[in-house]
Amino acid sequence: MTQSFWTKLARFWDGDLTLLGVPPLDDYAAGRVRVEQINTVIRYTQAMMIANIVNGVVLVAALWTSAQSTLLMVWLLSLIVFCMAIYLRRTQRPHKKRPMIISARVMRLSSIYGGLLGSIWGLAPLLFFAQSSTHGQIVMICLTSGMICSGAFVLATLPSAAVSFTLPITLGFIIGVLQTGEAVFTPVAILTIVYLVAIVRAVMTFSLLLVNRVLSQITSEKAAETDALTGLPNRMCFKGRLENVIEDLTLNGIGFCMLYLDLDDFKSVNDRFGHAAGDDLLIGAADRMRACLRETDCISRLGGDEFAVIGTGIKETKDAELLAERLLATFRAPFQIAGENIIVHPSIGIAMAPFDGEDAQNLLRKADAALYRSKRERRGGFNFYQDELDGLSQERKAMEADLRQALVADQFHLVYQPFLNLVTHEVTGYEALLRWEHPEHGSVPPAQFIPIAEMTSLIDEIGDYVLRHAIQTASTWPAHMRLSVNLSIRQLRDHSLVDKILGYLHQFGLSADRLELEITESKSIAGIQQVVETLHQLRAHGISISLDDFGTGYSSMTYLCHLPVDRIKIDRMFISCIETRTECASIVKASVHLAMDLGRKVIAEGVETPAQLAFLEKLNCHEAQGYLIARPMPADQIPGFRPQLKLKRHSAA
Ligand code: C2E
Ligand code: MG
Ligand code: MG
Numbered sequence: 001m002t003q004s005f006w007t008k009l010a011r012f013w014d015g016d017l018t019l020l021g022v023p024p025l026d027d028y029a030a031g032r033v034r035v036e037q038i039n040t041v042i043r044y045t046q047a048m049m050i051a052n053i054v055n056g057v058v059l060v061a062a063l064w065t066s067a068q069s070t071l072l073m074v075w076l077l078s079l080i081v082f083c084m085a086i087y088l089r090r091t092q093r094p095h096k097k098r099p100m101i102i103s104a105r106v107m108r109l110s111s112i113y114g115g116l117l118g119s120i121w122g123l124a125p126l127l128f129f130a131q132s133s134t135h136g137q138i139v140m141i142c143l144t145s146g147m148i149c150s151g152a153f154v155l156a157t158l159p160s161a162a163v164s165f166t167l168p169i170t171l172g173f174i175i176g177v178l179q180t181g182e183a184v185f186t187p188v189a190i191l192t193i194v195y196l197v198a199i200v201r202a203v204m205t206f207s208l209l210l211v212n213r214v215l216s217q218i219t220s221e222k223a224a225e226t227d228a229l230t231g232l233p234n235r236m237c238f239k240g241r242l243e244n245v246i247e248d249l250t251l252n253g254i255g256f257c258m259l260y261l262d263l264d265d266f267k268s269v270n271d272r273f274g275h276a277a278g279d280d281l282l283i284g285a286a287d288r289m290r291a292c293l294r295e296t297d298c299i300s301r302l303g304g305d306e307f308a309v310i311g312t313g314i315k316e317t318k319d320a321e322l323l324a325e326r327l328l329a330t331f332r333a334p335f336q337i338a339g340e341n342i343i344v345h346p347s348i349g350i351a352m353a354p355f356d357g358e359d360a361q362n363l364l365r366k367a368d369a370a371l372y373r374s375k376r377e378r379r380g381g382f383n384f385y386q387d388e389l390d391g392l393s394q395e396r397k398a399m400e401a402d403l404r405q406a407l408v409a410d411q412f413h414l415v416y417q418p419f420l421n422l423v424t425h426e427v428t429g430y431e432a433l434l435r436w437e438h439p440e441h442g443s444v445p446p447a448q449f450i451p452i453a454e455m456t457s458l459i460d461e462i463g464d465y466v467l468r469h470a471i472q473t474a475s476t477w478p479a480h481m482r483l484s485v486n487l488s489i490r491q492l493r494d495h496s497l498v499d500k501i502l503g504y505l506h507q508f509g510l511s512a513d514r515l516e517l518e519i520t521e522s523k524s525i526a527g528i529q530q531v532v533e534t535l536h537q538l539r540a541h542g543i544s545i546s547l548d549d550f551g552t553g554y555s556s557m558t559y560l561c562h563l564p565v566d567r568i569k570i571d572r573m574f575i576s577c578i579e580t581r582t583e584c585a586s587i588v589k590a591s592v593h594l595a596m597d598l599g600r601k602v603i604a605e606g607v608e609t610p611a612q613l614a615f616l617e618k619l620n621c622h623e624a625q626g627y628l629i630a631r632p633m634p635a636d637q638i639p640g641f642r643p644q645l646k647l648k649r650h651s652a653a
Contacts, residue, residue, distance in 0.1 A: 572606020
């Protein structure tokens with residue numbers, strides 16, 4: 001107990017305030033408190049040193065006739081030397097840039113300086129009071145009281161320095177006064193002690209107020225720089241950290257890498273399980289990433305499902321690669337969200353400093369461009385920035401902005417491409433294909449803008465446009481004709497999709513069994529259960545499902561086994577080489593047989609020549625689609641469209 005008091009006292013000397021009841025502070029908070037304490041005092045230091053010298057001269061003048069002049073001069077000289085030393089020290093260190101943190105050593109020094117100055121002042125009454133004239137004693141009493149009060153006041157933010165300064169003065173004064181043996185001075189000594197106690201108490205209270213103010217300032221600063229959901233530093237803090245590592249790069253040549261991350265399937269988790277589950281996923285992802293980084297690395301949440309990591313000291317691409325792989329590896333295990341196992345992958349873009357740039361703007365832009373490439377490749381992987389990505393990224397951003405405008409400005413329209421029954425040679429229906437007439441760039445192919453729309457929520461609005469307009473158009477066709485609409489996998493994760501489609505069917509009076517939805521294989525695993533459920537619901541209402549671009553995706557066979565599909569559309573890549581490569585012919589043959597064995601219908605897409613058509617007919621493929629039959633046409637050409645006769649002539653030839 002006693003020892004802990006002495007330990008606390010020793011720490012108090014170093015500026016630690018636990019003795020006063022302040023809770024133990026971490027290094028950062030303690031450093032910040034010290035900054036506030038020191039900076040207030042530093043402002044007055046030089047003026048106070050001058051005041052000390054003036055007081056010393058006044059005292060010496062008052063005592064000159066009664067006290068020993070040599071001793072007086074020695075005392076005054078030591079005071080002047082000490083004050084000038086402090087004065088000059090301050091001149092040499094003007095502290096132009098306010099430090100963020102101050103060490104305990106500085107606090108100890110301030111206590112030592114306070115103690116030394118207080119001791120010089122305490123020596124004056126000790127040496128001279130008893131031999132002074134009444135006139136000198138009055139001056140000394142006034143001066144001592146003044147020094148105790150003003151010293152404590154000036155050093156109010158530094159309690160250890162304030163005590164070190166006032167205590168020796170008081171002691172020296174009391175001893176000096178008692179040396180006279182005159183009873184008249186006893187109340188003066190008692191009063192001085194009372195003043196000292198009162199003033200030290202005031203200093204302590206003031207210090208506590210200061211600490212509390214600094215602590216609440218730190219708390220609010222932290223809150224402003226922390227992402228409330230994940231507890232990670234937020235965008236604002238990230239910018240500050242980025243500036244710090246850039247400064248380190250400029251001053252010390254220490255390179256670093258910057259990784260931009262985006263969770264590939266976050267939106268689908270949000271749509272499927274709700275926002276609370278989405279939040280849980282973000283928290284889980286943040287915890288895993290934080291755990292796999294080094295102390296010196298910095299991870300921030302920039303907003304939504306975007307994160308950024310600064311790999312400090314990483315100069316080599318292979319080290320950045322390792323870091324990216326480590327981050328990716330943390331996503332291999334599924335997340336437990338709303339009682340289900342969900343796998344989510346991030347895409348990562350990497351920029352290296354100084355190789356890719358030395359300023360924050362540039363690096364952020366380049367990491368973002370590399371991220372875009374990763375997202376486009378949809379691998380749940382990473383990419384380094386390459387110069388050619390710059391243009392692509394700008395282009396993408398411009399296109400994203402233009403796409404938003406396109407819906408409002410009515411720049412979309414639909415064209416329709418027929419399916420031909422290979423037995424009857426009759427048109428069985430049409431596939432709706434989206435077209436975008438850009439005011440400057442002309443017709444933009446869907447292969448260019450659909451992937452960009454899929455990266456944002458725009459795909460929902462665009463998909464809605466397609467469904468509404470296509471269903472409205474198809475409702476005017478003969479009753480045996482079906483309508484096929486391309487659907488992005490992302491749309492299938494929208495909970496309201498089924499109701500939306502049923503709503504349009506009802507609104508325009510199109511029977512559900514005339515609608516077919518084409519889905520393309522993709523590596524989106526997170527929502528696969530949701531996708532399967534939605535497809536079952538759609539089929540339960542009589543809507544049929546077609547697997548588009550069969551054979552080109554990641555897992556055609558898996559899809560065929562697990563998804564409730566009615567038709568498969570063999571990709572035109574295989575049809576186009578039927579005549580020239582035996583491999584293509586074999587793949588097409590096998591695909592047709594496989595689909596038939598599984599009880600699915602088969603459509604061959606991209607049929608361009610009569611020979612291709614003849615080949616497919618021989619295989620008993622059900623339907624064909626392609627330029628040979630017709631190119632996609634505007635809705636108003638459908639009523640007069642008759643392809644069969646021409647085709648019969650071709651295939652007979
Ligand atoms: P897809 O669904 O496989 O559509 C077939 C694409 O092949 C269409 O290109 C069509 O014009 C083209 N095509 C048809 N026959 C032939 C042929 O004989 N030869 C050649 N070389 N090409 C042929 P398009 O319209 O540019 O569409 C490209 C892709 O964009 C579509 O592939 C589809 O995945 C997507 N897409 C188009 N419209 C929509 C839409 O409304 N929603 C969604 N989510 N995706 C769409
Ligand atoms: Mg299609
Ligand atoms: Mg296709």
